[in-house]
Amino acid sequence: MSSCDGCRAVGPEAAAASQPRAGHVRTVAIVGPPNSGKSTLFNRLTGLRQKVANFPGVTVEHRIGRAKVSEDREICLVDLPGVYSLSPRSEDERVTRDVLAGQTDAVARPEAVLLILDSTNLARHLTLAAPVLSLGIPTMIILNMADELRRRQGVVDTEALAHHLGAPVTLVSAIEGEGMEAVYDFLSGAVRVPAPLDLPAVHDLAGCRQWAGRVGRRASYRPPAPPVWTHRLDAVFLHPLAGPLILAVVILLVFQSMFTGARPMMDAIRWLVAGSGAWLAQTLPESPVRSLLVEGVWDGVGAVIVFLPQILLLFLLLGVLEDSGYLARAAVIADRTMARVGLQGKSFIPLLSAYACAVPAVLATRTIENRRDRIATILIAPFMTCSARLPVYTLIIAAFLPEYPLVGALVGTRAAALIGLYALGFLAAVATAKLLKSSVLKSEPTPFVLELPPYRWPTLRSLGLRLLDRAVIFLRRAGTVILLVAVILWALAHLPLAEGKAPPIEESFIGTLGRTLEPVIRPLGFNWKIGVGLVSSLAAREVIVSTLGTIYGMEDPGSTGSLSAAIREDLSLGGAVALLVFFAFAMQCFSTVAVVRRETGGWKWPALQFAYMGCLAYAGALVANRLVEWLV
Amino acid sequence: MQVGFIRKRRRAGRHRRGAAASTLVELRRGEQGILERIDLPPEAGRRLMELGFIPGTVVTAAGCAPGGDPRVFRVDGSEVALRRETAALLKLRCSAPPQE
Numbered sequence: 001m002s003s004c005d006g007c008r009a010v011g012p013e014a015a016a017a018s019q020p021r022a023g024h025v026r027t028v029a030i031v032g033p034p035n036s037g038k039s040t041l042f043n044r045l046t047g048l049r050q051k052v053a054n055f056p057g058v059t060v061e062h063r064i065g066r067a068k069v070s071e072d073r074e075i076c077l078v079d080l081p082g083v084y085s086l087s088p089r090s091e092d093e094r095v096t097r098d099v100l101a102g103q104t105d106a107v108a109r110p111e112a113v114l115l116i117l118d119s120t121n122l123a124r125h126l127t128l129a130a131p132v133l134s135l136g137i138p139t140m141i142i143l144n145m146a147d148e149l150r151r152r153q154g155v156v157d158t159e160a161l162a163h164h165l166g167a168p169v170t171l172v173s174a175i176e177g178e179g180m181e182a183v184y185d186f187l188s189g190a191v192r193v194p195a196p197l198d199l200p201a202v203h204d205l206a207g208c209r210q211w212a213g214r215v216g217r218r219a220s221y222r223p224p225a226p227p228v229w230t231h232r233l234d235a236v237f238l239h240p241l242a243g244p245l246i247l248a249v250v251i252l253l254v255f256q257s258m259f260t261g262a263r264p265m266m267d268a269i270r271w272l273v274a275g276s277g278a279w280l281a282q283t284l285p286e287s288p289v290r291s292l293l294v295e296g297v298w299d300g301v302g303a304v305i306v307f308l309p310q311i312l313l314l315f316l317l318l319g320v321l322e323d324s325g326y327l328a329r330a331a332v333i334a335d336r337t338m339a340r341v342g343l344q345g346k347s348f349i350p351l352l353s354a355y356a357c358a359v360p361a362v363l364a365t366r367t368i369e370n371r372r373d374r375i376a377t378i379l380i381a382p383f384m385t386c387s388a389r390l391p392v393y394t395l396i397i398a399a400f401l402p403e404y405p406l407v408g409a410l411v412g413t414r415a416a417a418l419i420g421l422y423a424l425g426f427l428a429a430v431a432t433a434k435l436l437k438s439s440v441l442k443s444e445p446t447p448f449v450l451e452l453p454p455y456r457w458p459t460l461r462s463l464g465l466r467l468l469d470r471a472v473i474f475l476r477r478a479g480t481v482i483l484l485v486a487v488i489l490w491a492l493a494h495l496p497l498a499e500g501k502a503p504p505i506e507e508s509f510i511g512t513l514g515r516t517l518e519p520v521i522r523p524l525g526f527n528w529k530i531g532v533g534l535v536s537s538l539a540a541r542e543v544i545v546s547t548l549g550t551i552y553g554m555e556d557p558g559s560t561g562s563l564s565a566a567i568r569e570d571l572s573l574g575g576a577v578a579l580l581v582f583f584a585f586a587m588q589c590f591s592t593v594a595v596v597r598r599e600t601g602g603w604k605w606p607a608l609q610f611a612y613m614g615c616l617a618y619a620g621a622l623v624a625n626r627l628v629e630w631l632v
Numbered sequence: 633m634q635v636g637f638i639r640k641r642r643r644a645g646r647h648r649r650g651a652a653a654s655t656l657v658e659l660r661r662g663e664q665g666i667l668e669r670i671d672l673p674p675e676a677g678r679r680l681m682e683l684g685f686i687p688g689t690v691v692t693a694a695g696c697a698p699g700g701d702p703r704v705f706r707v708d709g710s711e712v713a714l715r716r717e718t719a720a721l722l723k724l725r726c727s728a729p730p731q732e
Contacts, residue, residue, distance in 0.1 A: 084682035121709035240698040447718035452711040
């Protein structure tokens with residue numbers, strides 16, 4: 001993955017140069033409405049040479065990447081947020097407008113624009129062409145989804161359209177790669193760009209729409225037949241009875257497959273980690289280095305790496321649901337629930353992405369225009385069960401709960417327990433939202449508007465890129481934060497040296513820290529080792545798994561037993577349930593605290609959130625522990 | 633868009649048989665109407681207009697979520713879900729069937 005620093009290095013002087021020079025990397029922006037296939041086009045052009053970045057100050061995520069446009073030339077491609085217009089209201093639209101106007105330091109002013117529109121709904125999407133063309137930047141209009149247009153008998157005359165728009169037009173299928181030659185020709189500067197013709201007043205939406213209809217008619221645009229399959233599928237997926245039932249089955253299947261589907265891969269990785277660790281322990285001579293490698297790095301980081309397949313599977317399933325268009329229907333079905341707790345439907349999408357990770361979820365709230373709604377959504381997002389909790393949940397559930405089928409072979413006890421934990425987090429979020437919206441964050445309701453895209457087959461290419469992205473993020477975390485904490489922990493566990501040798505773990509710094517904490521966490525059923533895990537998991541939740549891996553690995557260096565066996569021996573059932581509840585509620589994540597501070601513009605909200613979630617976690621764990629002890 | 637006729641709807645006796653629906657929420661599944669105006673603050677109204685709800689446009693009621701809320705409308709080539717409370721603020725033109 002090559003960096004794209006060239007984009008930033010381009011100064012105003014270079015940006016102003018109209019003729020491409022040797023060594024000068026042109027910046028080209030991709031603009032388009034949501035669901036027009038911007039990302040597919042971007043992936044098609046850049047392949048793996050891309051990275052996610054943030055616009056400084058406003059934290060709107062965008063992608064930049066390099067595209068090879070001819071033998072010896074590369075350009076820098078910027079994928080801007082999907083917008084319907086350039087009138088700046090939400091952060092998304094502001095960023096798009098600022099980048100196009102050259103009013104940001106993040107990237108050089110684009111020297112060309114690729115405006116990508118959905119050819120199956122051309123007349124409406126052309127509305128965006130008016131404000132983009134009036135910027136005066138050389139623009140190519142890319143009509144995407146040519147395959148779908150053809151299949152549904154739609155027609156458009158691209159030459160006539162180009163003539164009436166005063167800009168080159170090409171019909172492509174970004175998914176299939178059809179018609180991309182014209183795009184490369186434009187990017188390498190081979191296409192002469194005619195001057196734009198009479199454009200409507202940009203702020204008159206109705207006028208722009210009329211103009212778009214007129215231009216479409218002149219280009220003999222015939223809209224495609226209605227998407228019959230989408231209507232048929234919606235009749236099922238939004239059916240009063242079948243709809244919610246299907247949603248429930250989909251959710252159950254996602255959870256169950258996270259256990260059963262990921263197991264072979266997880267076992268394979270566990271075997272590799274254990275095998276290589278044992279080999280290292282045998283090969284290296286007895287020394288602090290060996291101890292650091294085996295007990296610190298292998299037992300610690302290895303314990304977390306094992307969960308990579310599970311997290312990738314979650315993202316694969318979420319990706320299929322999103323790319324196919326089902327997620328939008330799920331949002332419609334869920335809207336009533338959201339309305340009941342006083343949140344608008346728009347909060348649903350950020351909250352849903354919080355199931356992957358709270359950080360992108362907090363960033364995704366920027367599409368919510370109402371500030372109070374936005375803050376409420378940010379505050380409840382970390383309650384949603386993020387993928388970092390998954391290793392902790394799976395470890396504890398697998399250690400304490402035997403697997404047997406509940407609903408045939410479809411749902412087992414472990415998947416049911418996991419669903420219960422997801423539900424617990426969701427309920428906490430809902431209750432908190434209700435509390436906030438009826439008190440400090442009360443506001444006028446804003447309308448819920450959600451476009452339902454036609455159903456489409458997800459493509460392997462886009463799913464693959466998504467998984468690769470996730471794997472890189474996960475492994476980077478394992479290689480930085482988790483590795484660092486593991487090494488620090490190992491050091492603290494081996495100091496202070498007593499007579500030149502490492503002390504027994506109870507008397508090390510880490511043991512002392514743990515036993516200082518013990519009185520506080522004893523009522524929850526936790527011992528000092530869990531206490532150390534809780535402290536280290538402040539960096540990131542899954543770190544507790546690596547911490548416990550290190551501690552148990554040191555306690556019993558010769559043991560061949562698994563981490564879950566060690567935990568089962570060390571923790572009571574009440575303590576285990578309390579630990580799960582604690583993790584469901586607590587905000588143990590530096591990255592989330594940092595992003596909330598940045599997005600809310602101060603320490604007030606993140607501090608409140610951290611304290612609230614911490615208190616709830618402690619109280620919840622206490623109640624859970626007492627309840628289990630009393631029942632068993 | 634070919635529009636044959638507008639099916640009239642009667643609701644809780646408030647509408648005479650033969651009277652057209654006056655807001656989006658009163659359109660029954662499959663019925664069409666022409667949008668007259670959006671009774672929402674300019675910001676929110678503009679958002680709806682970007683999605684195709686421009687006065688003068690034909691809107692068709694499609695399905696709805698289980699429970700009847702939110703409802704799905706076909707407008708300008710796409711499908712958009714709106715809550716009933718919002719749909720009630722989108723007023724329809726109470727004239728003859730649309731011609732286009």
